[in-house]
Amino acid sequence: MSAILEVIKDKAGPVIDSLIALTLGFLGGALTIYFSGYDVVKAMSQLYNFSIGNPFVNPYSLTITLTYAGPLMLSGLAFALGVRAGLFNIGIEGQIYMGAFGVVIASSFAGIPAPLEVLAIILVGIGFALMWSAIPAALKVYREVNEVVVTIMLNYIALGVADYTIFKYFPNPSDATKSIVVPAYARIPLLMPNTSLSWNIVISIGVLLVIYYVLWYTVPGYELRVAGTNPNAARYAGINPKRAMFLSFMLGGLLAGIAGIEKVAGLPPSYSVLSTLSNLQGLGFEGITVSLIGGNHPLGIIFAAILIGALHAGARGLNLIGIPKEIVWVFQGIIVISIAIPNLYTLIKRKFVSPGKEVVGK
Amino acid sequence: MVEPLVKVADVVKVYPDGTVALRGVSLDIFPNEILGLLGENGAGKTTLMKIVSGLLQPTEGKLYVYGKPVKFSMPAQALKMGIGMVHQNIPLVHNFTGLENILLGYKGIKRDEALERLRDLMSKTGLKVRLDVPVEDLSLGERQRIEILKMLFRGVKILIMDEPTTNLTPVETKDLFRLLKQLAYEGKAVVFISHKIKEVMEITDRVVVLRKGKVVGRLKTKETTPKELASLMVGREVVFSYPPKKEVPNQKDLLVVKDLWVTDDLGRQAVRGISFTLKSGEILGVAGVEGNGQKELVEALTGLRVIDKGKVILMGEEVTGADPGTLSFRGLVHIPEDRKNVGLVLTMSVLENVFLGLHRYPEFLKPGKLINWNKVTEHARKLIKRFEIVVRSLKSPAKSLSGGNQQKLIVARELSKKPSVIIAANPTRGLDVASTQFVRNLLINLRNQGIGILLISSDLDEVLDLSDRVAVMYEGKFTSLKPVKDYTLQEIGLLMGGVNA
Structure with missing residues (x-):
């Protein structure tokens, strides 16, 4: 706990930025609801009741929030690792598709002993995501190809490849809208019976803490952060910035793979991939939101993912009283804009403006 | 009129x-x-x-x-x-x-x-x-x-x-x-x-x-x-006073550079066939107007730039093309000219900046590539005390330090690698008078201890005050290299201006 406090004290600036952005987001969202002619108080209480409610009496609402938050943490952290290494890696979306695709393939092995099936899901799921991440990594490191362009393209390719192959070769015989399901004995178990909350959330938080440790307490993590913050200083200190970038891509792929596994093998009731990958779409991109709100910091990302999860959960409540649930996008949008402007500014400055040489008094 | x-x-x-x-x-x-x-x-x-x-x-x-x-x-x-x-x-x-x-x-x-x-x-x-x-x-x-x-x-x-x-x-x-x-x-x-x-x-x-x-x-x-x-x-004014230079016995050849050729970012030959030998207990100054290949020379010698042709021998072993990490292990450290963009990561903490480069040294690590932050903290405290670096806290970012203290931090860190050769590029540029004096005194003291220092500086006073021998660099070449006392001021001025005296 003291470690967290220390970090918060250290990072007071970013934390305050995030809090300001959240306040603006909720104010803007409330105004939007008001000007759309709905009852703001009622809407806000629906949002609250369906995302948090009173967890001591009935934790159901909170379980929904946490169910959303689990995979979001991973995709958020995957993006954050890119930023930490000086990359704008938006390929998480496609890597999650590939991870989920791998899980579906592994599910088709059903019948082999349970431990092997579990192993297969983990290995194939993560392997596929890593493979997809290795492409932009190799292009960036060996050919200096811009990772933004490559990852955007690969997202579309992954969508096409996974969607086509899954529904051509692994369709669910009894339901045309989904793939074969993960065998019951190989699923990530539920944390609370009769809810959708599985061990996903525990796995995600665990992974985040591990990555936090790697970044701040190991040499490769230190090298990654130095290289991402100042490549010149990195080279001066004998660090190869490209190695750091490669590591960042690979860790990102690993996290995307785990997110894909959580989405398919750890999320009732479907335990499968839905057609057009509709139950996966957007997770990778929302990771960017989560990462920005969380200050690209593993501990911040835990809170940010829970917040975005809560908005998703609360949105169901809005729908019930006739307010379009899309209104939560307004909340998210304003939060991201207010936080991203200063943040993105530094990122763009670093990426696209080479350090200027102002010659004075020569 | x-x-x-x-x-x-x-x-x-x-x-x-x-x-x-x-x-x-x-x-x-x-x-x-x-x-x-x-x-x-x-x-x-x-x-x-x-x-x-x-x-x-x-x-x-x-x-x-x-x-x-x-x-x-x-x-x-x-x-x-x-x-x-x-x-x-x-x-x-x-x-x-x-x-x-x-x-x-x-x-x-x-x-x-x-x-x-x-x-x-x-x-x-x-x-x-x-x-x-x-x-x-x-x-x-x-x-x-x-x-x-x-x-x-x-x-x-x-x-x-x-x-x-x-x-x-x-x-x-x-x-x-x-x-x-x-x-x-x-x-x-x-x-x-x-x-x-x-x-x-x-x-x-x-x-x-x-x-x-x-x-x-x-x-x-x-x-x-x-x-x-x-x-x-x-023309020059004398402002500083320095500790006396001692005779250093048994001078050895620390750094031998033979016919070095280096290209700059635009593909031009910036260093054209430079050769010299740096001895222990000596400051070899490189004077010259900026842009005559000094930057490229420094980068090539410190492993930051590709060497096109030539040899670099460090204490008897060839290190041509070695990376900065290897060089520092072998005893060559670099005090970079651009301390804000090269020597430090400004947004990272003082502690993390002390660790920069030292992150390869086993005494600061635990098995499994884990960082021993306690050891680093201890080391940082020692450096701060010894070099009188003014910092608010080890956790505050390096950019919160004044220019002089930033430079002291870099120098302190590099010296803790126990070098035999120091390559210092404009080590006092932009520093206030007290910090300038501090850094220059330190360089002389290090020389007296037997370290070899290559001092590349566009501040002619600095070169003349500190160096034992001086080379003048013009258009990628050393147009002259001899003991500082054998120069007249006028001669150096002419050489810097590209006129052969």
Whole structure:
């Protein structure tokens, strides 16, 4: 706990930025609801009741929030690792598709002993995501190809490849809208019976803490952060910035793979991939939101993912009283804009403006 | 008596960071004349002309154009009054053609009409450029000609050229000189900013010598000699006192460099066949005006730049092309010139910056590539105490430190690697007097302990005060290398200006 406090004290600036952005987001969202002619108080209480409610009496609402938050943490952290290494890696979306695709393939092995099936899901799921991440990594490191362009393209390719192959070769015989399901004995178990909350959330938080440790307490993590913050200083200190970038891509792929596994093998009731990958779409991109709100910091990302999860959960409540649930996008949008402007500014400055040489008094 | 086109009266310029670039400079610029503005790095030549061309505003003093007082707030206003400056790094839009660049911001003319006028101008002046090719595909010389053409097209009366020959081939230089002479003959005023004495002697009619923001000489070129100019340019004041240099017994050859060739970022040969030997207990100073390959030499020796040809031998073992990590393990450390962008990660904490480079040293690690932050903290505390570095907390970012303390942090960190050879590039640039004294004393003490120091500095005083031997670097070569006491000041000035004494 003291470690967290220390970090918060250290990072007071970013934390305050995030809090300001959240306040603006909720104010803007409330105004939007008001000007759309709905009852703001009622809407806000629906949002609250369906995302948090009173967890001591009935934790159901909170379980929904946490169910959303689990995979979001991973995709958020995957993006954050890119930023930490000086990359704008938006390929998480496609890597999650590939991870989920791998899980579906592994599910088709059903019948082999349970431990092997579990192993297969983990290995194939993560392997596929890593493979997809290795492409932009190799292009960036060996050919200096811009990772933004490559990852955007690969997202579309992954969508096409996974969607086509899954529904051509692994369709669910009894339901045309989904793939074969993960065998019951190989699923990530539920944390609370009769809810959708599985061990996903525990796995995600665990992974985040591990990555936090790697970044701040190991040499490769230190090298990654130095290289991402100042490549010149990195080279001066004998660090190869490209190695750091490669590591960042690979860790990102690993996290995307785990997110894909959580989405398919750890999320009732479907335990499968839905057609057009509709139950996966957007997770990778929302990771960017989560990462920005969380200050690209593993501990911040835990809170940010829970917040975005809560908005998703609360949105169901809005729908019930006739307010379009899309209104939560307004909340998210304003939060991201207010936080991203200063943040993105530094990122763009670093990426696209080479350090200027102002010659004075020569 | 001809009226001056431009009159600069008692101009003082203080930069926002407190640097005083000009300390009361007065100057007249006449038509039909090439005026040379000569001085070392930081003498204030460029600053002065940036003020005349409207890019900077003077802190004090006045500017008169055609006898009327003016206040420019942007270069466009100066350009309107006929003052144009061709900068050292020419600001053109790279993916625009020459024509597009010339017409950029120039309203009220049709393309064909402009083209015709430009052709006319080119044939009159002998300036040859390709107008229909994107600028990025043109040589630096051609880009410069486009910029000159642009100035002439806009009808400048006063043309300011900032170190115009830096990127030119000898033939291009010759053509440029012919052009400048012709322009002066036609009634324009040309200001020629340079540190090259030879060129100033060759082309100018009158010379104004600047040193440390003051005019130290106004001469007719015909009535002066390179020697006189050199003395004026490098004249020095003694401010510091240093610990005595001790005789170091049993000097060994620490660093041997043989016929080193290095290319710069633009693919030009920046270092052309440099050889030297650095002994233990010696400071070998490299003097020279900046941009003569010093940066590339340092980068090549410290593993940051590819070596095209030649050998580097560190304590008997060849280390040509070794990376910075390997070099520091073998006893060669680097105090970089750019401490903010190379020596430190400004946004990371003091503690993390102490660890930079030391992150390869086993004494700060635990098994499994884990960092022993306790050890690093202990080490950082020791360094801070020993070098009297002022920091608020080990957790505060490095950018919160003053420049002097940042430099002390770097020096302290590099010394904790227990080096035999130190390569120090402009180690006191931008530091206050106390920090400068501290760093210089430290270098001398390290030398007395038997460490070999290669000191590359554009501050001539620094080189002369600290070094045992001095090399002068000019256009990628050491034009001279001998004990500091065998030089006269005038000789160094001439060598720095590219004149072989």
